[in-house]
Amino acid sequence: MEKIIENLKKLRSIKPESGFSRRSRLLLLQETPRPALNALINLREVLKFSIALSFTAALLIITLGSLTYIKKSPLPLVVAGLDVGALQAEAESLNINISLSELEYDSSAATALPADDQNQNSDPAYFDQNILNGETAVIKLENPVNSKIDDALRALSK
């Protein structure tokens, strides 16, 4: 083993040629060193940038995720299997029906006027003669005393 180490030490005689050394040295010193990187400043900048980038990415993911969820979620108006076209057509036809029923209502209203209108209208054509006769007989316009009411009051006072 000592012999091996001794022989290894002899390898120290290996040297470069002086011509190479001189040439290499001259060439090297013609070069200029690269500017130093301020590692700490760079690290801080990189950290700041990466944090900002992470937050932006997180915000983007949340926004996109929310949009996707809203689009896919079963909201009342967006039930799976519901045909929007059919719904629209139905809505349009419903509007037509309403207007038709209003027309019907208006026509009936024209023939049957409310009692207020009858009272305000002095035209005798609006009075039903039979009803008026019946009412006149009950009320006794000449002596407007209802004996039945008087009897009832007397019974109560006893």
Add this chain to the structure above:
Amino acid sequence: MFTSLSMLAGDENIIVKKARAGHAESFGQLYDEHHERIYRFIYLKVRGKEEAEDLTHQVFLSAWQNIKQYALKNLPFSSWLYRIARNKVIDYYRLRKQTVNIEAVKNVIPAETDILASADTDMETRAIHSAISGLTPEQQDVVIMRFVEDMPIKEVARSIGKTVGAVKLIQFRAISKLKNITNNHGENNRES
């Protein structure tokens, strides 16, 4: 002027500070101090003179261009250079794997077109150089740093990013493997 300085740690820190401030001549001094070791480290791993020269130049070019980031590393300058060198060697083999079949190249070019072949070195030294290539890259790193460069075990650990205990284990296995390889090599030579 080209001189090899042997710096003390305190002196080196001052020179490194000057180099970090963009003083080219200070970086030149650091180059003078460390380039032989880095060259040797690379050479023993790639085993080719031109490749070793090219990679050594790249290591120091990277070091000079990025010298202002060195303060953040909190390890000796030489350890920082070894780290760059290790990465360059890894890149070299990765690129080489993608472009050529290593086995095919081995058959065409002799394995050692190197300094040792031409230098006045004994067989055993050449054998140990060949044996290093039989180790794993991590074992090579530890063996070169510990026994060729005489680096303290703590600095080796910091250079390769391991614990001291792990380096000791790698070192033990590497030496055992080298022993086996050199023994086998010796037996083969005797038989032939």
